[in-house]
Amino acid sequence: MRYSEMFLPTGREIPSDAEIVSHRLMIRAGMIRKLTSGIYSYLPLGFRVIKKVEQIVREEMNRAGAQEVFLPAVQPAELWQESGRWQQYGKELLRFRDRQDRECCLGPTHEEVITDLVRNDVKTYRQLPRNLYQIQTKFRDEVRPRFGIMRCKEFSMKDAYSFDVDEKGAEISYEKMFEAYSRIFSRCGLKFRAVEADTGNIGGSFSHEFMVMADTGEDALVFCSSCDYAANVEKAEVARPEKKAVDESAFSPLEEIHTPDVRTIEEVCAFLDVTPQDVVKTLIFLVDDSPVAVLVRGDEEINEAKLRSYLGCDSLELATDDIIYEVTDSPRGFAGPINIKSRIVADYSFVNMTNCVVGANKEDYHIKNANIGRDFKVTEFADLRLIKETDSCPRCESPLRFARGIEVGHVFKLGTKYSKAMKATYLDKDGKEKYMVMGCYGIGIGRTAAASIEQNYDDNGIIWPVSIAPFQVMITPVNIKDEALLTTAEKLYQGLMDKGIEVILDDRDERAGVKFNDADLIGIPLRITVGPKRLAEGKVEVKIRKSGEVEVLSVDEAEKFIVDWVQAELKADG
RNA sequence: CGGGGCGUAGCGCAGCCUGGUUAGCGCACCUGCCUUGGGAGCAGGGGGUCGGAGGUUCAAAUCCUCUCGCCCCGACCA
Numbered sequence A: 001m002r003y004s005e006m007f008l009p010t011g012r013e014i015p016s017d018a019e020i021v022s023h024r025l026m027i028r029a030g031m032i033r034k035l036t037s038g039i040y041s042y043l044p045l046g047f048r049v050i051k052k053v054e055q056i057v058r059e060e061m062n063r064a065g066a067q068e069v070f071l072p073a074v075q076p077a078e079l080w081q082e083s084g085r086w087q088q089y090g091k092e093l094l095r096f097r098d099r100q101d102r103e104c105c106l107g108p109t110h111e112e113v114i115t116d117l118v119r120n121d122v123k124t125y126r127q128l129p130r131n132l133y134q135i136q137t138k139f140r141d142e143v144r145p146r147f148g149i150m151r152c153k154e155f156s157m158k159d160a161y162s163f164d165v166d167e168k169g170a171e172i173s174y175e176k177m178f179e180a181y182s183r184i185f186s187r188c189g190l191k192f193r194a195v196e197a198d199t200g201n202i203g204g205s206f207s208h209e210f211m212v213m214a215d216t217g218e219d220a221l222v223f224c225s226s227c228d229y230a231a232n233v234e235k236a237e238v239a240r241p242e243k244k245a246v247d248e249s250a251f252s253p254l255e256e257i258h259t260p261d262v263r264t265i266e267e268v269c270a271f272l273d274v275t276p277q278d279v280v281k282t283l284i285f286l287v288d289d290s291p292v293a294v295l296v297r298g299d300e301e302i303n304e305a306k307l308r309s310y311l312g313c314d315s316l317e318l319a320t321d322d323i324i325y326e327v328t329d330s331p332r333g334f335a336g337p338i339n340i341k342s343r344i345v346a347d348y349s350f351v352n353m354t355n356c357v358v359g360a361n362k363e364d365y366h367i368k369n370a371n372i373g374r375d376f377k378v379t380e381f382a383d384l385r386l387i388k389e390t391d392s393c394p395r396c397e398s399p400l401r402f403a404r405g406i407e408v409g410h411v412f413k414l415g416t417k418y419s420k421a422m423k424a425t426y427l428d429k430d431g432k433e434k435y436m437v438m439g440c441y442g443i444g445i446g447r448t449a450a451a452s453i454e455q456n457y458d459d460n461g462i463i464w465p466v467s468i469a470p471f472q473v474m475i476t477p478v479n480i481k482d483e484a485l486l487t488t489a490e491k492l493y494q495g496l497m498d499k500g501i502e503v504i505l506d507d508r509d510e511r512a513g514v515k516f517n518d519a520d521l522i523g524i525p526l527r528i529t530v531g532p533k534r535l536a537e538g539k540v541e542v543k544i545r546k547s548g549e550v551e552v553l554s555v556d557e558a559e560k561f562i563v564d565w566v567q568a569e570l571k572a573d574g
Numbered sequence B: 001c002g003g004g005g006c007g008u009a010g011c012g013c014a015g016c017c018u019g020g021u022u023a024g025c026g027c028a029c030c031u032g033c034c035u036u037g038g039g040a041g042c043a044g045g046g047g048g049u050c051g052g053a054g055g056u057u058c059a060a061a062u063c064c065u066c067u068c069g070c071c072c073c074g075a076c077c078a
Helices: A021-028 A044-063 A077-083 A111-121 A167-187 A265-272 A304-311 A321-328 A417-421 A445-455 A483-498 A512-522 A532-536 A555-573
Strands: A032-036 A039-042 A074-076 A095-097 A103-106 A130-139 A154-164 A192-196 A206-213 A219-224 A230-232 A255-258 A280-287 A290-297 A316-318 A343-347 A356-359 A365-370 A380-382 A400-415 A425-427 A433-435 A437-444 A473-477 A503-505 A526-530 A539-544 A550-554
Touching: A021 A032, A021 A445, A039 A044, A044 A130, A044 A154, A044 A167, A044 A445, A074 A077, A077 A103, A077 A111, A077 A417, A111 A130, A111 A154, A111 A417, A111 A437, A130 A167, A154 A167, A154 A445, A167 A192, A167 A206, A167 A400, A167 A437, A192 A219, A192 A400, A206 A219, A206 A445, A265 A365, A280 A321, A280 A356, A290 A321, A304 A316, A304 A343, A400 A417, A400 A445, A417 A437, A437 A445, A473 A483, A473 A512, A483 A503, A483 A526, A483 A532, A483 A555, A512 A526, A526 A532, A526 A555, A532 A539, A539 A555, A550 A555
Parallel strands: A192 A230, A290 A343, A343 A380, A473 A503, A473 A526
Antiparallel strands: A032 A039, A074 A103, A095 A103, A130 A154, A154 A437, A192 A206, A206 A400, A219 A230, A219 A400, A255 A365, A280 A290, A280 A316, A356 A365, A400 A437, A425 A433, A526 A539, A539 A550
């Protein structure tokens, strides 16, 4: 392409509403523009990157035996009612009515549609396994879109769905996708890790997230320093501590203490001169409309994802003051397990606590020397707390490392969650009707592109890996009014295009500095500078964006160098 | 949904507190000259419902009320 003919509005100013590097650079490089909150247009340069990512995804999905389909964005409510998610999904699901007053939604994901499709056309084990995927616009009405296209409402996602005859088959499908994903993100030039993850809204038994390592990532991750355990902190397990023998003779007598206006753990510790390890934190949650008291040691935090998963509930939120009053006969800040009017579940951190401080369920009072068994009963213990730096690996007990990441892909073992709800069955060899076993697999296309920028940039702009670069080469004649320079640049331009190289000829009547800065900003991997000094010797310069290395070559040598270099880079990523 | 901030030219901002010529600056844009290896210089020029509505006033970008939008923090969430 000739730069002079391109729609490529680059900018020098840093957009004031962009917080993270990828967002700023995508705006400045003329890749995207915001239409409204969480909704973006892709300009030609940005769209080329998207297409590159999509192509890599297609190639690897096809290689893994998946087949591409294209499902509707608008979906009828009935399907979602069948799966139960019409109620569960919450406000992120954009619902509306058509002119016949039928309830519809914009698809945030496509389990329902694909399951409906497959149940109608797959009847026998002979038609299984199958894996279908699509690359399509999803709509999720995010509470707070942010970071440009990193978390937006309308976005392009590759979603794949596998259908198998049994768990064993589903396991194989899952492994194939896991491998395909690893290849995809490697080819996109990303440094990533797969981590165990919570299954959230999608459900199912087990999942891995593919995380691009970046400090600006929204997810916190934990890794074992010696074994290969890696997990999202919202999923990370904490080992159950050994239950110590209880010595009831060491129990001190219960003591109710007046603690006016003392509510938080810090206030309790200061007032009673104890440590957070001595205090029981009692949190009241509203779980599918009934209250549940959750106990955790005072220095620990509840992990709501784990709690949600343990309780198997649709909705979970911290209780309002009204509910707290109902359950504890007191305002917020004085809840405790003794005589509380709700179900109690406790985190493992609570197992070995003795003579602890608890709320009295009475305004302005706490109780000292509370003991499980003697003073109250707890029958449910579970791993409910957030992992922290001082914890050790739940698998091998080695020290842990923490880091942040961007979730670019997520693979799920769904089991029969959707096939049961929506009666997706097949007949096995014995003529018996069985539920298909499903998996689903997503990749955020735009997010993958943005994540690449988070990992590859410098003060001057983006540094694309060749595999997803919008163009591979930029030719920069330093002065287009110099006939010799322009002629040489044109010759290179034609020659490289003939060899299948994607190239921009910067034929603008701009000063060299402007062109260099734009080339760096939009991150083209190679730049050929055609200038008078070198051309006098019949040479041009080829500069490698990522290393800054410069090769001085004749025109023919430059062509060959570039073709070879591009091939080598593509091979290295693949 | 709670807390905070911001809406003035394509972008980045000043002016508002303390109302008063024709609403400014930088970048970008157009014309001409000049210049051409890391965002040049000079001269001239175009572009504004000051987010919107209502109100106060002789007079509103400025004060008041309502409203819409955007951003950040939290809550929430693949």
